[in-house]
Amino acid sequence: MDITVNILLTIATAATPLLIAAIGELVVERSGVLNLGVEGMMIMGAVGGFGAGYLTGSPWIGLLAAIALGAVFSLLFAVMTLSLATNQVATGLSLTLLGLGLSGMMGTSFVGQPGARLPNLDIPGLTAIPVIGRLLFGQDPIFYISIALTAAVMWFLFKTRTGLTLRSIGDSHTSAHALGIQVIRYRYLAVIFGGACAGLAGGHLSLVYTPQWVENMTAGRGWIALALVVFASWRPWRVLAGAYIFGAVWIGQLHAQAFGIPVPSQLLSSLPYLATIVVLVLISRNKRLTMMNTPASLGQPFVPDR
Amino acid sequence: MMRLELVKRPQRSMLFSALSPFIAFMLTIIAGAILFALLGVNPLKAFQIYFLEPVSQVWQLHELAIKAAPLILIGVGLSVCYRANIWNIGAEGQFILGGIVGSSIPVLFPQFEGPLVLPLMLLFGMVGGAAYAAIPALLKTRFNTNEILTSLMLVYVAQLFLDWLVRGPWRDPKGFNFPQTIQFNDSAILPELMPASGRANWGFVFALVAAVLVWILMSRMLKGFEVRVLGSSPRAGRFAGFGINRMVFFAFMLSGALAGLAGISEVSGAIGQLQPVISPGYGFAAIIVAFLGRLNPLGIVAAGLVLALTYLGGEAVQSALGISDKVARVFQGMLLFFVLGCDTLIHYRIRLIGFAAPKLESAPKLEEAR
Numbered sequence: 001m002d003i004t005v006n007i008l009l010t011i012a013t014a015a016t017p018l019l020i021a022a023i024g025e026l027v028v029e030r031s032g033v034l035n036l037g038v039e040g041m042m043i044m045g046a047v048g049g050f051g052a053g054y055l056t057g058s059p060w061i062g063l064l065a066a067i068a069l070g071a072v073f074s075l076l077f078a079v080m081t082l083s084l085a086t087n088q089v090a091t092g093l094s095l096t097l098l099g100l101g102l103s104g105m106m107g108t109s110f111v112g113q114p115g116a117r118l119p120n121l122d123i124p125g126l127t128a129i130p131v132i133g134r135l136l137f138g139q140d141p142i143f144y145i146s147i148a149l150t151a152a153v154m155w156f157l158f159k160t161r162t163g164l165t166l167r168s169i170g171d172s173h174t175s176a177h178a179l180g181i182q183v184i185r186y187r188y189l190a191v192i193f194g195g196a197c198a199g200l201a202g203g204h205l206s207l208v209y210t211p212q213w214v215e216n217m218t219a220g221r222g223w224i225a226l227a228l229v230v231f232a233s234w235r236p237w238r239v240l241a242g243a244y245i246f247g248a249v250w251i252g253q254l255h256a257q258a259f260g261i262p263v264p265s266q267l268l269s270s271l272p273y274l275a276t277i278v279v280l281v282l283i284s285r286n287k288r289l290t291m292m293n294t295p296a297s298l299g300q301p302f303v304p305d306r
Numbered sequence: 307m308m309r310l311e312l313v314k315r316p317q318r319s320m321l322f323s324a325l326s327p328f329i330a331f332m333l334t335i336i337a338g339a340i341l342f343a344l345l346g347v348n349p350l351k352a353f354q355i356y357f358l359e360p361v362s363q364v365w366q367l368h369e370l371a372i373k374a375a376p377l378i379l380i381g382v383g384l385s386v387c388y389r390a391n392i393w394n395i396g397a398e399g400q401f402i403l404g405g406i407v408g409s410s411i412p413v414l415f416p417q418f419e420g421p422l423v424l425p426l427m428l429l430f431g432m433v434g435g436a437a438y439a440a441i442p443a444l445l446k447t448r449f450n451t452n453e454i455l456t457s458l459m460l461v462y463v464a465q466l467f468l469d470w471l472v473r474g475p476w477r478d479p480k481g482f483n484f485p486q487t488i489q490f491n492d493s494a495i496l497p498e499l500m501p502a503s504g505r506a507n508w509g510f511v512f513a514l515v516a517a518v519l520v521w522i523l524m525s526r527m528l529k530g531f532e533v534r535v536l537g538s539s540p541r542a543g544r545f546a547g548f549g550i551n552r553m554v555f556f557a558f559m560l561s562g563a564l565a566g567l568a569g570i571s572e573v574s575g576a577i578g579q580l581q582p583v584i585s586p587g588y589g590f591a592a593i594i595v596a597f598l599g600r601l602n603p604l605g606i607v608a609a610g611l612v613l614a615l616t617y618l619g620g621e622a623v624q625s626a627l628g629i630s631d632k633v634a635r636v637f638q639g640m641l642l643f644f645v646l647g648c649d650t651l652i653h654y655r656i657r658l659i660g661f662a663a664p665k666l667e668s669a670p671k672l673e674e675a676r
Binding site: 036076080083084085086087089090091093094095097098099100101102104105108219220223226227230264266267269270273274276277280281284285286287290303305 | 310312314388393395445449450451452454455456458459460462463466467469470473474590591593594597629630632633634635636637638639640642643646647649650654656
């Protein structure tokens with residue numbers, strides 16, 4: 001029983017950064033913007049979170065720094081694609097490349113240093129309940145944030161007027177603009193929200209998952225988060241499900257390596273990436289359904305005419 | 307609040323089309339100066355070490371050519387993809403597969419020598435890269451899968467595959483357990499161009515030839531026209547009878563073959579054996595090369611040399627000033643940012659609107675109208 005609980009806990013830890021980054025990107029894409037810089041913003045959050053936690057000794061300050069750095073970094077993307085109407089695919093790629101380089105540079109002195117870890121929740125009495133105690137009341141704080149965030153985004157997108165407006169912008173920015181909606185302003189806020197989420201996801205990696213700084217420690221998670229959004233057909237609860245499936249794949253291959261299964265460890269390590277491809281194939285196969293789900297103005301630059 | 311406003315130009319500005327890479331380069335220099343100052347280094351001294359010292363001697367120009375060759379080869383291929391609005395960002399993986407498949411000859415048949423070895427290796431490298439690039443093309447055309455994500459995922463798979471090969475079945479049995487294959491025999495080594503003055507090899511010639519050939523393809527042949535039409539207006543392309551699916555395969559496999567050629571040239575030229583890591587991110591840096599070169603093969607040759615210089619400069623400041631060589635990645639990233647930003651000037655004029663801009667022309671709010 002204890003083993004099962006432990007495995008479930010590690011799956012949740014692996015799924016949390018994917019979930020947060022994907023939920024952020026989902027809001028961005030719902031507004032009609034494709035930000036391929038998730039990996040870059042995430043790694044900036046990871047290095048910023050670790051650095052601030054390490055220098056101040058407080059993982060909480062690290063957490064805030066991770067969010068702030070992700071948001072600030074995404075602002076670069078927003079200025080480029082929204083104010084200067086640059087190609088979103090290319091700009092997102094350059095954000096990722098810049099983030100990987102900058103974080104490597106900023107993190108040079110952090111390599112090999114012991115980091116500060118965010119403490120797990122511990123509620124006297126509740127956490128000690130067998131089995132469900134640790135699952136419900138004994139996880140790291142970002143886990144609870146990730147669940148709350150998913151619920152909040154669901155409510156925001158589908159139950160509020162602002163959410164409806166945001167979705168309408170994603171489906172047709174020209175119509176939204178004609179109705180007097182401030183398309184660019186909404187998109188700025190969405191992109192910054194996505195950046196903050198990606199930063200938080202990176203912070204989870206360097207403050208909870210492995211409390212240390214390793215170069216390129218995001219290891220493609222930002223890209224998997226992007227794939228999760230497609231997999232989820234732009235629906236928050238499906239992102240939640242997808243993130244946990246991928247968390248399970250990630251943890252499963254680690255456990256398989258630890259058990260010494262007679263399969264090359266590299267093959268096991270490549271499973272999350274191969275699984276991403278398989279999942280994308282399965283979900284995109286139906287062209288009509290995909291077209292129906294995809295925000296119609298996704299990735300198209302918008303320049304208000306006047 | 308102050309904001310930018312874009313005003314569409316009646317036609318694309320030829321002036322900015324030519325100037326934008328240079329403006330972008332200047333902006334990168336300025337941002338780089340700020341970066342160096344923040345790191346506590348005199349920017350002028352840093353730039354001297356970064357941009358001038360790596361190219362101050364003849365043998366160093368050879369090193370520049372070695373670094374530029376894969377960047378140009380891959381960048382030229384990617385430019386065809388991007389012109390066609392097809393997003394292959396997995397060139398790094400195709401580079402690796404080219405290196406692996408090409409190396410299979412000297413690794414598996416070390417006894418096989420003679421003038422036939424090298425051409426076969428190069429051919430195998432191109433086939434390996436093209437075949438690996440065909441996977442995202444197949445998934446896109448057959449299953450409608452996003453090629454950006456699949457081609458990128460395949461990079462990680464390729465890296466792990468290479469890692470497995472050199473630690474497992476292809477490891478040199480007499481190599482003291484180092485994760486590497488045997489040293490290639492002499493006929494599997496790409497010859498140097500001018501051994502008297504430096505290490506540069508035939509890879510650089512391949513790059514120049516590829517650039518010229520692709521330039522001819524794009525500007526003088528029907529296929530190039532097809533690429534551009536499908537890229538700028540898929541609908542018009544369909545009416546003209548150009549097949550989108552065929553184009554996806556063409557663009558992916560052409561760029562894959564060139565990336566594969568770059569991979570095997572790097573392995574048999576600069577390295578001489580397979581190792582766990584054979585590329586310092588050439589496949590990704592080549593994306594920057596493609597854009598910096600305006601997606602024009604001849605511009606890409608120049609851009610490839612610039613990016614190669616950023617690699618060498620990064621190594622130089624690391625050894626001279628103790629700054630991480632990651633500074634090269636930062637320069638490359640900034641360069642791409644500024645190029646993309648400056649490209650806006652080709653199609654738009656930028657107007658700055660002051661703080662209290664009167665909102666005379668703004669449409670009535672939805673709420674007010676109701």
